[in-house]
Amino acid sequence: MIGPRPRILVTRRLPATIEARMATLFETDVNEADVPLTGDDLVEGLAEKDVLVSSITDRIDAELIARLPKAVRLIAQFGNGVDNIDIEAAWAAGLTVTNTPSVLTEDTADMAMALMLALPRRLIEGSQVLARGGGYWAGWSPTSMLGMRLRGKALGIVGMGRIGTAVAQRAKAFGLSIHYFSRSRRSAQVEEPLGATYWPSLDAMLEAVDIVSLHTPLTRETQRLLSAERLARMKAGSFLVNVSRPELIDEPALVGQIESGRLMGAALDVFEYRDGVNPRLLALADANRVIMTAHMASATLEARVEMGEAVIVNIRTFMDGHQPPHLVLPEGGAGIVRRARA
Known part of the structure; x- marks a missing residue:
């Protein structure tokens, strides 16, 4: 009772x-x-x-x-x-x-945008220069720590729900063009202020954008949504942001694409962890090809x-x-x- x-x-x-x-x-x-x-x-x-x-x-x-x-x-x-x-x-x-x-919408969107900035601008790597060098720094030079500008790049959002839309709003302010794939097309009231382009084909969008950001829940249909085949379709030199669920990605295939140099890298707040973090993924993080954060997207x-x-x-x-x-x-x-x- x-x-x-x-x-x-x-x-x-x-x-x-x-x-x-x-x-x-x-x-x-x-x-x-x-x-x-x-x-x-x-x-x-x-x-x-x-x-x-x-x-x-x-x-x-x-x-x-x-x-x-x-x-x-x-x-x-x-x-x-x-x-x-x-x-x-x-x-x-x-x-x-x-x-x-x-x-969790606003905090998760903030984290996605932070990761979107951190990887192409090499923020983690740049913050470690002095610490890893024992305080020694060769100093500024015109070719030192060159990264990639965000303005003018194309962002592909997978899952244009509350969080995906909040990410799009932030990304637009940084000068990114907004593209999205979702189960259904959003209304003109959502698309028009963002200048967002709807793609009915995920494969086609992956081939066209410079950054892919995942914001879809884990379901039977989205398990390994970014399969090895789809990861191979991503535009050469592009990178991936995931603040959603690790199971959305074929992680070994992603590692292979980054190791080969075909993809620029990934910024991951979530990753496979049941048997510990993939050592190859850790090696990429150590080489500043991947940024990994400890499932912090909603940690405010x-x-x-x-x-x-x-x-x-x-x-x-x-x-x-x-x-x-x-x-x-x-x-x-x-x-x-x-x-x-x-």
């Missing part, structure tokens, strides 16, 4: 203001160690709990869902992406899943607090018997049978 306050397990530490607010509203158990929990840890921690407040580091697959205590009725993801959760299995088990979209205090507030709203709305505002449905959800959660 549900007590006077919802009982929740929070799998990672959240901003102090959010944890304090949760503690006033819910019976809250927080993973103080702030390390990813194992499946057994999750099952044990969820005993007599109503809600799992998960994050992208929690692997919530069909096997784990089948083991969850029956009292658990809601998985309230702290984050926009939910590819760590088997949504179909959760739905079939009668669990509701929510996420925290929208609040403002974003994390807003994400926490969205989690709280989802929990309170659900526990009050209403549909939460950020409900996540399975792909083709209408065709999936859902049974009542005990």
